[in-house]
Amino acid sequence: MVTKLSELEMRFGGNLTPNGMKDIDYKNQNVHFLRFAGASCPICGHKTWCQVNATGTKIICQRVKQTTESINGFKYVKDIKAIGGYLYKLVNLDEAVKFDANAINYNHTFPMASPKVTDTMYRLLLQAYPLTQSHLENLKKRGLSDEDINLHHSRGFGSFYLKRADGKPYFIQAKLKPSDDGKIICLSRWNNVLKKYKLPENLWHGVPGFYLSTASFRGQDFSFPNFSTVNGKNEKHAPEGMLIPYYDEYNRIRAFQIRIDHPKKYAVIKQGLRLNEGDLKVYINDDDTYSVYCYAFGKKEMIAKGKLDGKKEVTLSYGVDVMKENYTFEVSSEAKYYWVSSLSEKDGADTTGKWPVQVAYNPTVAQLNPNNPEERQCLQKYIDKPKAIWVTEGGLKGYITAMKLSKAFTKEQLDDYGRDVLAVAGVNSYRKFLPMLKKLHVTTVTIAYDMDMLQNDQVADNYSNLINMLHENGFKVQLAVWQPDKAKGIDDALSAGIEVQVTPYK
Known part of the structure; x- marks a missing residue:
């Protein structure tokens, strides 16, 4: 049984940081969920943003919602709407971690x-x-x-x-x-x-x-x-x-x-060992070579090595005679x-729960200096003016889009669609739009999410949730679309001169 944070980190293959939501298993000891900061989330495989509780029995994945099958021993339970995540619980509770709350050292932070x-x-x-x-x-x-x-x-x-x-x-x-x-x-x-x-x-x-x-x-x-x-x-x-x-x-x-x-590459075990004993861990180096290790009976053994050569999925074999079997790992990259x-x-x-929305104004307004009294007054007048606005995902994307809108649309179209852009850091952070929309006196919202919403269930789900939230709060909603085979994001489409169509959502 595990009693130290370092050993809990070994289970997930890297660093965990003591922040995030409180773990109700330790409500009297003020223990929070641990955020992945180098360790790999067993649901999506990414090394940041997701969280694990102190006993290793609950995962809050911020990226993947899989309701039909268990993933690496964890089963979906429910959505965590407050943070846009998905709660999973360990199926076999015999694998729970005996955790010492004193193993976590919380540093002092300022608001x-x-x-x-x-x-x-x-x-x-x-x-x-x-x-x-x-x-x-x-x-x-x-x-x-x-x-x-x-x-x-x-x-x-x-x-x-x-x-x-x-x-x-x-x-x-x-x-x-x-x-x-x-x-x-x-x-x-x-x-x-x-x-x-x-x-x-x-x-x-x-x-x-x-x-x-x-x-x-x-x-x-x-x-x-x-x-x-x-x-x-x-x-x-x-x-x-x-x-x-x-x-x-x-x-x-x-x-x-x-x-x-x-961004560093890392591997996620897609199919592990079933006949042979042992847990697999794949290490990918900067030169695109990889090494596969098997952990069994307290020992670590390298069982394979090679070069990726651009492959996103690798299948290898392990064992001998009737015990010989295939295993597979997928190659992913950490977030950019x-x-x-x-x-x-x-x-x-x-900064818990306090990351901002990107407010990317059109060039005329974006250049105003908030520390200049006259220019700040102009800013205030613009804030108080009813307006249409675009929303998308990604701070840099929002900035680029705001610079390009005036070159793609007429003045009349900009009056209807918006001249400015709000952007959140991830599609499941759509609730963060609402306070800023109200601050800016927005009446009409033009949604310009990436066109991979056509294939990505998570993006599609949050897209629908955003539309519903906007309707419930009285905003007029419009949808921006373009040819997905020519550009993924609205910024790419505008920069390449690809036609973007805006239609009312009813």
Whole structure:
């Protein structure tokens, strides 16, 4: 029986972070569900976002709803509507984990900072991590011009890296230095810049991505504010890539997602061993080679290795004579987009349930500065004006779409369909649209979800749920469609000049 968090992590093959919903099995001990942060969800196989309870008997999968068959020993129970997830329970409760609640160490966190504070800290952050040339070219390939990319000026895109190509740190956030009296002092770049602009030194408290880092040198301990895209991972393995800003209705940055450059591949066992004893684990390396290990009777044995060569599914055999049998694993990639988070870090930001909706205005409104009194007044007037708006999934997609609408539709059509775009980070987060739709005095909603809704049951289900929610709240609903074989997303369709048709939903 398992008694430590580390052993629970071994069961699911990686890191788990102590955050998420409370586990009612431990309601008197304030134990939360554990979020996958490197470990693999047994339902969908992904390594982030989904959750497992402290006993390993309940999974909340955020991606897959399979009501007919059990998956890896778990059976669907119900939808968790509050977070858009799906609850599964372990079929064989004899495999439950005996869990020690004291094994989880909860770090102190600050409540998520106000919009003004996050916007200020993130503008300072972008000075330290500006957009690289390669990311600039990537945005241009997706259809954005230099003017589109720089529209928000100091509130734009950025790039996060730990080291440069020559191995030197990309940005030194703190360093140790001997003082005049021979003692060692810690110089924090964040403290210095906040002092320079006469801002409070604790302004970073509650800003996602910022947390308190510690270091030791010659017997001395030092603490300093640090920024990373750690998202529950070891700081040295923080995701690296492009920083995608999420704006609120006043053009302030509320959060960042990071679009990682090189999503790692991983394997999910589709058909395991039935005749032979043992659990299988497949490791995929950066060079696309793989190794298969069998865990049995407390021992680990490599039973196969090879190269993927582009294959998405691999079938191999194990055993001898009458015990020889086939097993199969599927190859998937980790998500490209992660929220920049410090929820699992000491003095990080408590972002539980607080990730924002992307408010991507048309270029005329998007360039207004919320800190300029006259421009903020223009923003307020625009917010208060009844309007139509587009909704889609994906913050970057929403931004690109807002830049392209005026080139695809006439002024009269834009009056009917909308000039601006709201976007959520995932299709099952559609409920987050509602508060912002009301803030912006929206009367008509044009839905532009990816065209894979025609094949993806999860997207289709959430698409229907979104329509129902909008109707129940009195919005006029319109649907945008285009040829699915020519473009998956609305941003791709508009950038490629593909005709997008909008029709009322009745």
